[in-house]
Amino acid sequence: MSELTMQDAKSIIEDQIETLKKRNKEPEWVTELRYKGLKAFLEAPHSDPILNDPLDFIVQDEQIPEIHNLNELPEDMKKLLDSLGIAEVEKKYVAGIAVQSDTSMVLNDFMKAWREKGLVMVSMEDAVREFPAVKEKFMKMFNPYESKLAAYHTAVWNGGVFLHVKSGLKVPVPMHLFFIIQNSAMAQAPHIIIDAEPGSYIHLIEGCTSPVLVRHSLHLDMTEAYIGNGAKVMLSVLQNWPEYVHTRPMTRAIVGKKAEFINTTVGLGTGRSNIANPRYFVDANGYAEMNGILLGNKDFYVDIGGEIELVGEGARGINTSKSVLMDESKVITRGLIKAKAPKTKGHISCDALILNSKAKMETYPGLISEVDDAELSHEAAIGKIREEELFYLMSRGLKEEEATQLIVKGFVDPLLKDIPAEFVIEIRKIIEMSLGGM
Amino acid sequence: MNKLLRLENLKVFVENREILSGVNLEVNSGEFHVLMGQNGSGKSTLALTIMGHPGYRVEGVMEYKGEDLKSLFVDERARRGIFLAFQHPAEIEGVRIIDYARLVLEKVRSVPREKSYDMVVEKGREVNLNEEELKRYINVGFSGGERKRIELLLALLLEPDLVILDEPDSGVDVDSLSLISKKLHEMQRSGKSVLLITHYGRILQHVEPSEVKVHVMRKGKIVLSGHRDLVRKIEEQGFDSLFKECGCDE
Ligand SMILES: Nc1ncnc2c1ncn2[C@@H]1O[C@H](COP(=O)(O)OP(=O)(O)OP(=O)(O)O)[C@@H](O)[C@H]1O
Ligand SMILES: [Mg+2]
Numbered sequence: 149m150s151e152l153t154m155q156d157a158k159s160i161i162e163d164q165i166e167t168l169k170k171r172n173k174e175p176e177w178v179t180e181l182r183y184k185g186l187k188a189f190l191e192a193p194h195s196d197p198i199l200n201d202p203l204d205f206i207v208q209d210e211q212i213p214e215i216h217n218l219n220e221l222p223e224d225m226k227k228l229l230d231s232l233g234i235a236e237v238e239k240k241y242v243a244g245i246a247v248q249s250d251t252s253m254v255l256n257d258f259m260k261a262w263r264e265k266g267l268v269m270v271s272m273e274d275a276v277r278e279f280p281a282v283k284e285k286f287m288k289m290f291n292p293y294e295s296k297l298a299a300y301h302t303a304v305w306n307g308g309v310f311l312h313v314k315s316g317l318k319v320p321v322p323m324h325l326f327f328i329i330q331n332s333a334m335a336q337a338p339h340i341i342i343d344a345e346p347g348s349y350i351h352l353i354e355g356c357t358s359p360v361l362v363r364h365s366l367h368l369d370m371t372e373a374y375i376g377n378g379a380k381v382m383l384s385v386l387q388n389w390p391e392y393v394h395t396r397p398m399t400r401a402i403v404g405k406k407a408e409f410i411n412t413t414v415g416l417g418t419g420r421s422n423i424a425n426p427r428y429f430v431d432a433n434g435y436a437e438m439n440g441i442l443l444g445n446k447d448f449y450v451d452i453g454g455e456i457e458l459v460g461e462g463a464r465g466i467n468t469s470k471s472v473l474m475d476e477s478k479v480i481t482r483g484l485i486k487a488k489a490p491k492t493k494g495h496i497s498c499d500a501l502i503l504n505s506k507a508k509m510e511t512y513p514g515l516i517s518e519v520d521d522a523e524l525s526h527e528a529a530i531g532k533i534r535e536e537e538l539f540y541l542m543s544r545g546l547k548e549e550e551a552t553q554l555i556v557k558g559f560v561d562p563l564l565k566d567i568p569a570e571f572v573i574e575i576r577k578i579i580e581m582s583l584g585g586m
Numbered sequence: 587m588n589k590l591l592r593l594e595n596l597k598v599f600v601e602n603r604e605i606l607s608g609v610n611l612e613v614n615s616g617e618f619h620v621l622m623g624q625n626g627s628g629k630s631t632l633a634l635t636i637m638g639h640p641g642y643r644v645e646g647v648m649e650y651k652g653e654d655l656k657s658l659f660v661d662e663r664a665r666r667g668i669f670l671a672f673q674h675p676a677e678i679e680g681v682r683i684i685d686y687a688r689l690v691l692e693k694v695r696s697v698p699r700e701k702s703y704d705m706v707v708e709k710g711r712e713v714n715l716n717e718e719e720l721k722r723y724i725n726v727g728f729s730g731g732e733r734k735r736i737e738l739l740l741a742l743l744l745e746p747d748l749v750i751l752d753e754p755d756s757g758v759d760v761d762s763l764s765l766i767s768k769k770l771h772e773m774q775r776s777g778k779s780v781l782l783i784t785h786y787g788r789i790l791q792h793v794e795p796s797e798v799k800v801h802v803m804r805k806g807k808i809v810l811s812g813h814r815d816l817v818r819k820i821e822e823q824g825f826d827s828l829f830k831e832c833g834c835d836e
Contacts, residue, residue: 534676535640535641536676537676537678539639539640539660539676540672540675540676540678540724541678541681541686542659542660542661542664543637543638543660543661543664543669543670543672544664544669544686544690544694544740544744545661545664545665545690545693545694545744546661546689546690546693546694547661547693548661550689550693551661554678554681554685554686554689555678555680555681557680557681558678558679558680558681558723559679559680560680561680561681562679562680
């Protein structure tokens with residue numbers, strides 16, 4: 149239990165809002181929204197099964213440094229970026245990268261040419277100052293009164309990006325964005341807006357990690373994706389949080405007519421607890437894919453919802469998850485597909501591989517049809533590694549551990565099709581490492 | 587001649603049901619043995635027992651290069667040079683043939699990673715598996731005959747001392763059959779020991795006939811042994827009449 153009272157929290161958050169306001173020189177509507185968030189924080193319900201007391205995460209902060217380029221990053225953070233292969237990624241992709249440290253955003257050289265063609269990727273702080281259009285998109289899919297955590301995000305959001313792709317522009321290389329928690333004091337609460345105009349294409353890769361050993365870090369990101377008619381957006385999220393980070397990602401997307409949204413989340417380290425309930429709304433003939441790979445170890449607790457509402461005729465949605473459970477981890481999946489328009493199709497599939505008898509998996513697929521010609525289905529398979537497979541692989545000389553790693557990597561392989569090769573290599577390495585100590 | 591495999595009064599039980607009832611067999615290095623017998627007579631069980639399948643209770647003598655095999659796990663037996671091409675190999679979703687083959691080469695034969703890719707592709711070509719096919723998941727969606735060639739590929743890559751092949755010719759077309767037979771002949775010539783389980787003599791078309799030893803299994807025992815002409819006899823008159831003739835049918 150926190151020693152703070154609600155009144156203490158209120159004044160701390162007020163201080164944080166004032167600091168952010170001054171630091172960011174933000175327009176009035178932003179500050180007003182923050183105060184609306186604060187008000188909601190005091191009134192909104194709190195129903196998180198793991199974080200009993202949201203006040204635990206509210207800490208007086210000394211100062212929030214703003215960092216403008218990669219060279220200003222502390223030495224250990226640069227090393228971390230290197231070890232994550234970011235330098236490599238940067239060399240390889242012309243599209244450039246963005247790195248977010250605790251609360252501020254670092255953008256490196258962005259391709260000027262792409263800016264001219266109509267691709268905007270700027271820190272959210274800059275975006276609210278420089279792009280009036282952001283006001284129409286910011287916090288339009290969420291209501292701060294939904295929960296205390298949504299309200300807290302609204303009040304103290306910091307960092308994140310605004311990504312805008314001009315009508316018809318197709319960006320051929322993936323864009324990379326990395327979040328790093330360094331200081332535990334302030335919740336990391338980036339706000340991300342993806343605004344893909346009709347007929348455009350973009351692939352955004354988010355990587356998350358935390359290098360410094362601090363207790364009770366909370367990552368509270370919010371993503372709003374607007375996918376115009378006929379546009380295609382791919383969002384790949386790689387999470388590698390250590391065991392002291394709690395994450396509560398909030399994602400919503402509006403998928404336009406004939407548009408596509410492919411979202412793959414790879415949770416290699418999902419943090420001590422990770423509770424998410426993304427919601428997508430899919431218009432006529434649109435298509436949304438919500439894919440999740442979850443690697444549960446230690447006593448991690450992961451509860452992943454995922455609602456797809458098929459609101460336009462002919463809309464389709466797929467929710468696929470593959471979980472690997474080790475140690476005493478617990479994973480719950482609750483995919484939900486609502487068919488609200490004729491000729492819609494939805495499918496939920498949930499597979500889990502359980503490697504330790506103390507690990508627990510629960511799945512609650514939900515299918516709701518409000519029309520009579522929707523096609524909705526689900527399948528689930530939860531089990532252990534099959535003896536025959538292990539015997540086959542070992543019969544050519546692989547040790548049990550090596551064979552198990554192959555099977556686990558193979559189990560998740562079908563969902564890695566959109567992830568760039570160097571990340572797939574990284575992902576496989578992490579799987580090997582976590583299985584190594586079995 | 588070097589003694590490679592020695593089985594003496596080998597018995598195998600599954601949940602107290604006796605499946606092998608005292609098998610005696612010796613395979614010396616460089617020898618080519620053929621094992622035949624009716625469906626359900628215990629041929630695959632014998633192969634899996636030698637390989638180390640964990641589902642059996644084993645009694646009797648089972649030695650390989652003078653070492654007791656019974657206390658070794660399947661992977662340890664493989665690393666000592668025993669290979670089994672399965673009658674029904676497992677399907678492994680998500681694991682590509684090429685990745686598996688390269689990992690095995692690296693871990694078991696210490697082939698450096700930068701060499702293994704070409705090695706697998708080259709050997710793949712020898713058994714009519716192209717690069718595209720090698721990038722597919724192990725046995726998933728492959729036809730019966732293709733699976734047999736995947737098994738053969740792994741045997742060729744690993745260069746084991748004792749190759750056990752469990753019906754590598756079942757469901758295989760004429761051309762592949764000839765290919766497999768040629769590969770068996772190559773193994774024979776390069777001094778490997780082969781234990782071939784089959785129902786048909788045709789697989790031996792390219793194998794040196796004078797060196798072939800043939801065994802017939804019946805109800806979990808080897809009841810008859812002979813030479814190449816025993817295969818012809820079985821194909822002509824069938825097992826039942828053969829067993830009557832030799833008085834081994836009680
Ligand atoms: N795990 C098991 N549980 C129960 N019975 C088994 C098991 N394994 C084998 N058997 C039985 O043992 C007998 C021998 O089976 P095996 O597969 O060795 O025959 P086979 O000679 O290889 O036949 P085929 O020519 O049809 O391949 C059969 O009756 C089979 O049903
Ligand atoms: Mg058999």
